[in-house]
Amino acid sequence: MSEFPFAAVVGQEALKTALLLNAINPRIGGVLISGPRGSAKSTLARALAAILPGDSEGQRAPFVTLPLGASEDRLVGSLDLQKVLADGEATFHAGLLAKADGGVLYVDEVNLLPDTLVDLLLDVAASGTNIVERDGISHSHPARFSLIGTMNPDEGELRPQLLDRFGLCLEQEGAISIDERIAIVQQREAFDRDPTGTLQHFESAQAALTERIAKAQRLLKEITTDPWVYRTIANRCEAAGVEGLRADVTWHRAAQAHAAWRGMASVDQQDIDTVEPWVLAHRRTQPPEQHPPSPPPRQTPSQGEGGSSSANTPSGGSSSQRGEQGQWGAMPPMAQASISQPALKLPDSDGVAQRGKRADTASSAGKGGALGQGRSLVATSRLDGFATIIANRGQWPWRQLKMRKARAGQATAHLVLLDTSGSTLGQRLLGQAKGLVESLVTQAYAAREQVAVLGFGNGGVVSILSRRRAPKNARATLDNAKGGGGTPLREAIIEAKRLIRQWQRREPGLKVRTYLITDGRTRETVDDLAPLEDCLVIDTEQSKVKRGQGARIAEQLGARYWPASFGDSSLVHQPGYLP
Numbered sequence: 001m002s003e004f005p006f007a008a009v010v011g012q013e014a015l016k017t018a019l020l021l022n023a024i025n026p027r028i029g030g031v032l033i034s035g036p037r038g039s040a041k042s043t044l045a046r047a048l049a050a051i052l053p054g055d056s057e058g059q060r061a062p063f064v065t066l067p068l069g070a071s072e073d074r075l076v077g078s079l080d081l082q083k084v085l086a087d088g089e090a091t092f093h094a095g096l097l098a099k100a101d102g103g104v105l106y107v108d109e110v111n112l113l114p115d116t117l118v119d120l121l122l123d124v125a126a127s128g129t130n131i132v133e134r135d136g137i138s139h140s141h142p143a144r145f146s147l148i149g150t151m152n153p154d155e156g157e158l159r160p161q162l163l164d165r166f167g168l169c170l171e172q173e174g175a176i177s178i179d180e181r182i183a184i185v186q187q188r189e190a191f192d193r194d195p196t197g198t199l200q201h202f203e204s205a206q207a208a209l210t211e212r213i214a215k216a217q218r219l220l221k222e223i224t225t226d227p228w229v230y231r232t233i234a235n236r237c238e239a240a241g242v243e244g245l246r247a248d249v250t251w252h253r254a255a256q257a258h259a260a261w262r263g264m265a266s267v268d269q270q271d272i273d274t275v276e277p278w279v280l281a282h283r284r285t286q287p288p289e290q291h292p293p294s295p296p297p298r299q300t301p302s303q304g305e306g307g308s309s310s311a312n313t314p315s316g317g318s319s320s321q322r323g324e325q326g327q328w329g330a331m332p333p334m335a336q337a338s339i340s341q342p343a344l345k346l347p348d349s350d351g352v353a354q355r356g357k358r359a360d361t362a363s364s365a366g367k368g369g370a371l372g373q374g375r376s377l378v379a380t381s382r383l384d385g386f387a388t389i390i391a392n393r394g395q396w397p398w399r400q401l402k403m404r405k406a407r408a409g410q411a412t413a414h415l416v417l418l419d420t421s422g423s424t425l426g427q428r429l430l431g432q433a434k435g436l437v438e439s440l441v442t443q444a445y446a447a448r449e450q451v452a453v454l455g456f457g458n459g460g461v462v463s464i465l466s467r468r469r470a471p472k473n474a475r476a477t478l479d480n481a482k483g484g485g486g487t488p489l490r491e492a493i494i495e496a497k498r499l500i501r502q503w504q505r506r507e508p509g510l511k512v513r514t515y516l517i518t519d520g521r522t523r524e525t526v527d528d529l530a531p532l533e534d535c536l537v538i539d540t541e542q543s544k545v546k547r548g549q550g551a552r553i554a555e556q557l558g559a560r561y562w563p564a565s566f567g568d569s570s571l572v573h574q575p576g577y578l579p
Contacts, residue, residue, distance in 0.1 A: 006047035007205035029167025030147035062103030110149030241285035419518035420457030444470035456492035487522035520549030531558030
């Protein structure tokens with residue numbers, strides 16, 4: 001079946017340019033295309049194969065697709081069992097990595113790729129060599145390729161280790177003009193009616209693109225770079241807060257490729273500026289520029305006290321929440337630094353509010369109960385057919401079975417729901433709560449487990465720390481989280497359930513532990529929501545006369561309940577602090 005021609009795609013000029021630059025210089029490291037459904041991500045990625053120039057013998061660079069359901073052997077290659085039995089020789093069957101050498105490896109919905117395949121990709125991408133070993137027999141081959149991936153961010157995030165391997169990242173917007181929508185539909189209908197005619201119509205345009213890529217590849221070796229270019233790139237990378245030097249190297253290569261694409265002899269400011277957002281989109285840790293927060297909208301007389309307009313709600317909270325937040329809820333969002341807390345020692349099963357079935361305390365903690373102890377692996381051992389045949393020397397029935405070792409992986413993810421509403425700004429509760437989160441992240445880091453932090457306040461739910469292997473230091477990230485506005489508790493619980501379903505669908509057997517850290521100052525009820533499995537509600541309310549909202553929320557969610565007492569000696573770490 002013919003692919004839709006690259007030249008026939010309407011609009012998407014930035015994405016087209018990024019893909020072309022990667023074709024000019026594959027050392028850029030590939031392109032990650034992030035965007036909503038139906039935005040031509042896969043169409044353009046697959047269409048690139050038809051315009052890649054050939055080598056001196058007329059052979060085009062390979063374009064290989066990696067299916068999500070591919071096995072490990074399909075990816076890295078395998079040894080021929082039939083040859084072993086018949087001739088006593090081990091013959092290597094090339095996998096997708098070998099076939100993609102010197103070309104492009106394409107993954108649709110790359111964020112849904114199983115972790116076992118991601119680990120293999122990371123190993124090969126780092127070394128450029130694929131090594132297959134089976135019972136003393138080893139085979140290696142070069143595997144240098146550009147990785148092109150597409151993803152819908154609504155369906156889950158990409159592992160940070162793999163994300164950084166993509167040289168460029170384009171975040172597409174779903175909004176397009178009416179004229180473009182019409183042109184896209186007409187172009188698609190024409191192709192569906194007559195694919196051959198459409199390909200012939202764009203044949204000259206496709207050939208022109210191929211020739212221009214080949215010309216740019218030849219020119220690339222002669223591109224010069226003035227010293228000011230290196231300094232400009234270094235200054236901008238530092239301002240963006242990128243980690244390491246991969247951004248600097250990729251930016252320079254992409255700018256050179258862009259200059260070659262334009263037929264220029266040297267890199268200039270236009271080349272630097274054009275590729276900047278694509279290089280920094282997935283590496284930036286500092287915002288491009290800081291804008292002062294907007295003041296809350298003023299209430300108009302026509303709306304009155306009981307008006308339903310959102311303008312009546314300071315910082316996005318509801319009118320009932322505004323009453324709960326007091327002066328804090330009326331203020332614009334503001335930051336509050338983390339206040340260090342001792343290592344967490346959370347309670348056992350006593351004092352737990354239940355509703356329906358609750359995860360068992362002892363079994364969820366594993367042997368010893370501490371973080372990282374007794375965790376079960378997602379992958380399970382399975383029969384290694386090659387090793388079994390070798391061990392039994394062709395005898396039947398087999399006397400012994402050889403099992404393939406399970407690949408180690410993350411078994412536990414900690415999901416923290418942090419209340420950042422206006423009421424948490426009083427008594428520095430938000431800073432204290434951030435200290436609790438920091439303590440949890442630090443211990444998860446030591447156990448090599450994953451952490452994700454969602455903040456709910458300011459009228460919405462935002463990601464403070466996306467799911468990843470727990471960082472060594474999360475203070476700067478937590479300090480940047482601002483507090484204010486209302487308390488969208490229901491929205492936070494619903495989002496947590498969505499994420500948990502998404503993660504466990506992708507990684508069956510993954511253990512997710514949820515921590516809801518809140519002062520309980522909300523009138524929202526979650527009684528009609530399904531219980532949140534393996535959840536602990538940490539009540540940060542510090543009033544002398546407590547309202548008991550945290551306990552009520554825990555009961556409604558079927559969760560464990562723990563009233564935090566900041567500075568109390570009960571926070572001193574002891575083994576078994578996790579539920």
